[in-house]
Amino acid sequence: MVVEVKNLVKRYGDLLALDHLNLEVEEGEVFGLLGPNGSGKSTSINCILSLLRYSKGDIRIFGKPMRPDAYDIKRNIGVIFQNVAVFNELTVYDNIQYFCGLYIKDKKECNRLVDEAISFVGLEDFKKFYPKKLSGGLLRRLNIACGIAHKPKLIILDEPTVAVDPQSRNKILEGIQELNRQGATIIYTSHYMEEVEQICTRIAIMDKGKIIATGTTDSLRRLIKTGEKIVAEIIGAPVLDEDGLRALPRVTDVSYENGALTVKSAQGRSNLTEVLEYLKAHDIAYGRIYCELPTLNDVFLEITGKQLRD
Numbered sequence: 001m002v003v004e005v006k007n008l009v010k011r012y013g014d015l016l017a018l019d020h021l022n023l024e025v026e027e028g029e030v031f032g033l034l035g036p037n038g039s040g041k042s043t044s045i046n047c048i049l050s051l052l053r054y055s056k057g058d059i060r061i062f063g064k065p066m067r068p069d070a071y072d073i074k075r076n077i078g079v080i081f082q083n084v085a086v087f088n089e090l091t092v093y094d095n096i097q098y099f100c101g102l103y104i105k106d107k108k109e110c111n112r113l114v115d116e117a118i119s120f121v122g123l124e125d126f127k128k129f130y131p132k133k134l135s136g137g138l139l140r141r142l143n144i145a146c147g148i149a150h151k152p153k154l155i156i157l158d159e160p161t162v163a164v165d166p167q168s169r170n171k172i173l174e175g176i177q178e179l180n181r182q183g184a185t186i187i188y189t190s191h192y193m194e195e196v197e198q199i200c201t202r203i204a205i206m207d208k209g210k211i212i213a214t215g216t217t218d219s220l221r222r223l224i225k226t227g228e229k230i231v232a233e234i235i236g237a238p239v240l241d242e243d244g245l246r247a248l249p250r251v252t253d254v255s256y257e258n259g260a261l262t263v264k265s266a267q268g269r270s271n272l273t274e275v276l277e278y279l280k281a282h283d284i285a286y287g288r289i290y291c292e293l294p295t296l297n298d299v300f301l302e303i304t305g306k307q308l309r310d
């Protein structure tokens with residue numbers, strides 16, 4: 001176990017930010033902490049890193065108790081925070097060298113690792129640039145390079161893609177997967193469910209300071225009643241007999257809004273053929289028709305009654 005958190009409680013005054021949080025991350029995982037804004041992701045990370053005092057709970061990293069002065073543990077952790085934390089007075093190269101040099105004393109080895117980190121995040125053409133000259137996406141990549149150059153065993157990324165252009169976002173996501181392939185265990189916090197689905201091997205969904213569900217994307221999808229969702233883009237504005245659709249086997253919900261007919265069925269049942277037959281029998285013209293499995297947002301919605309991105 002790389003990280004073990006037991007019954008973690010954190011209060012900010014009267015606000016209960018972490019409510020008996022339990023979390024386990026195994027070696028080799030890309031572990032996603034997914035939750036809406038304010039659910040407690042950053043607070044969890046800051047407590048895990050001993051950057052914040054907490055009211056109650058136990059935290060172990062690499063099997064040892066985590067404390068503010070546990071430098072042997074901290075040496076093996078790389079952290080990339082939401083807010084970019086680099087020196088504006090130093091170039092891209094010098095920034096990475098500074099952070100890497102905090103851990104790697106051999107200058108030659110440090111420079112080799114800096115070069116490796118620069119090519120890893122694709123900043124070869126920007127080595128001599130100062131941070132102010134970099135776009136938001138490139139700045140994020142620099143932030144990541146500073147956090148990973150010393151080859152930590154555990155890498156924690158707190159929403160590293162907020163306000164990042166698609167090209168840099170893809171580069172960052174691919175980079176995280178590559179770091180994992182090279183042996184690092186990753187903890188990744190985000191409120192973007194697509195990213196978490198794309199890169200995480202296991203996911204914990206957070207709400208109001210608690211983990212409300214944990215599992216792989218597939219196992220989380222199976223947790224809920226809703227299974228397949230069929231969406232048909234209806235041509236024209238025909239009146240639909242929704243009751244006829246509701247009567248299909250295991251249909252849980254039917255809606256018809258803005259020209260889109262949505263039919264949701266319970267797990268384990270596909271109603272695609274029946275919906276197509278219904279449309280044909282009632283002479284209803286349609287354009288695209290597609291089936292979707294539940295998303296992590298559907299999981300969150302069913303468990304909490306609200307959207308992940310409220």
Ligand SMILES: Nc1ncnc2c1ncn2[C@@H]1O[C@H](COP(=O)(O)OP(=O)(O)OP(=O)(O)O)[C@@H](O)[C@H]1O
Nearest residue numbers: 012015017035036037038039040041042043044191
């Ligand atoms: N320093 C602080 N003082 C008081 N309340 C705080 C402080 N930091 C966070 N909070 C509150 O604690 C709760 C959890 O916040 P936290 O930043 O951990 O959530 P988050 O899931 O990381 O959200 P985001 O995605 O917006 O960063 C929120 O209600 C937030 O307003």
